[in-house]
Amino acid sequence: MLLKDKVFAITGGAAGIGRAAALEAARQGADVAITDIVPEESVQPILDAIRAEGRRALYLQGDVSAHETATRFITAITEELGGLDIFVSNAGICPFHAFLDLPPETLIKTVGVNLLGAYFMVQAAANQMVSQGRGGAIIAVSSISALVGGAYQTHYTPTKAGIHSLMQSSAVALGKFGIRCNSVLPGTIRTAINEEDLSDKTKEEAMISRIPLGRLGAPEDLAGPIVFLGSSMASYVTGASLLVDGGCFVNLQ
Numbered sequence: 001m002l003l004k005d006k007v008f009a010i011t012g013g014a015a016g017i018g019r020a021a022a023l024e025a026a027r028q029g030a031d032v033a034i035t036d037i038v039p040e041e042s043v044q045p046i047l048d049a050i051r052a053e054g055r056r057a058l059y060l061q062g063d064v065s066a067h068e069t070a071t072r073f074i075t076a077i078t079e080e081l082g083g084l085d086i087f088v089s090n091a092g093i094c095p096f097h098a099f100l101d102l103p104p105e106t107l108i109k110t111v112g113v114n115l116l117g118a119y120f121m122v123q124a125a126a127n128q129m130v131s132q133g134r135g136g137a138i139i140a141v142s143s144i145s146a147l148v149g150g151a152y153q154t155h156y157t158p159t160k161a162g163i164h165s166l167m168q169s170s171a172v173a174l175g176k177f178g179i180r181c182n183s184v185l186p187g188t189i190r191t192a193i194n195e196e197d198l199s200d201k202t203k204e205e206a207m208i209s210r211i212p213l214g215r216l217g218a219p220e221d222l223a224g225p226i227v228f229l230g231s232s233m234a235s236y237v238t239g240a241s242l243l244v245d246g247g248c249f250v251n252l253q
């Protein structure tokens, strides 16, 4: 087990990539704390699955774009699970929209959830880890979109580049405390976030045709890389970013 008796916390853990990572962390021996915007009833099956692995599970409903959520989440984790070892900033939104008429509210919301939310959460997690004095690991879910553009993602891709940069600067700031900070850069993973976008079958086919491994990703494809970066197997890895995209990024021709 890669995370035996560690405390693993994740934002946006009610669905998609976050849910897959939370369940894998429990299988790897960690107690798991989840925050998400959805009510607790809808997360109950995930909490039950974590407990079925013999691990403790905690859920806090909250909006990551409100900085108080970070304080509430870290306080609940320390009170109920006794500390924090691995923190994953994952919650995010991607409301696809053209550039020229993008409403300011959509830009403000996307930056608020994806970038400010990640900052508040990572800062709160780091403070907790520093106060514990036993190091830790922070992983942020950025994107291949930190490196390449999308015509309907002009408000989204800068947030993913920002998260990538946040992990680099946090790695520098927190190395002296033994806290490692890394990002994963998923390619296109089938989840609720892109269900509508991928209903355009011509677009879906074009995206698949660019991927050397010949398929879009599944949420579970991110679980292993996230657990690895949180584990002692990655004890000399910090400030790194790991593309998890089936080879999409490197495929120019």
Ligand SMILES: NC(=O)C1=CN([C@@H]2O[C@H](COP(=O)(O)OP(=O)(O)OC[C@H]3O[C@@H](n4cnc5c(N)ncnc54)[C@H](OP(=O)(O)O)[C@@H]3O)[C@@H](O)[C@H]2O)C=CC1
Pocket (backbone or CB within 6 Å): 011, 012, 013, 014, 015, 016, 017, 018, 035, 036, 037, 038, 062, 063, 064, 065, 090, 091, 092, 093, 094, 113, 141, 142, 143, 144, 185, 186, 187, 188, 189, 190, 191, 192, 193, 194
């Ligand atoms: N799927 C993909 O192709 C890729 C995804 N990513 C990133 O992965 C991360 C996870 O996305 P994915 O699993 O695909 O998406 P999902 O929509 O499946 O999961 C995201 C979860 O975050 C929750 N959430 C949304 N807004 C907030 C908020 N303000 N506060 C707390 N929780 C919130 C969602 O709730 P609700 O359902 O109510 O919105 C949902 O439960 C995101 O950061 C995304 O940008 C990166 C690259 C590719």
Ligand SMILES: C[C@H](O)[C@@H]1OC(=O)[C@H](O)[C@@H]1O
Pocket (backbone or CB within 6 Å): 094, 142, 143, 144, 145, 150, 160, 186, 187, 188, 189, 193, 194, 197
């Ligand atoms: C939601 C999109 O399908 C997905 O989000 C990303 O970050 C990827 O680049 C994909 O565009």
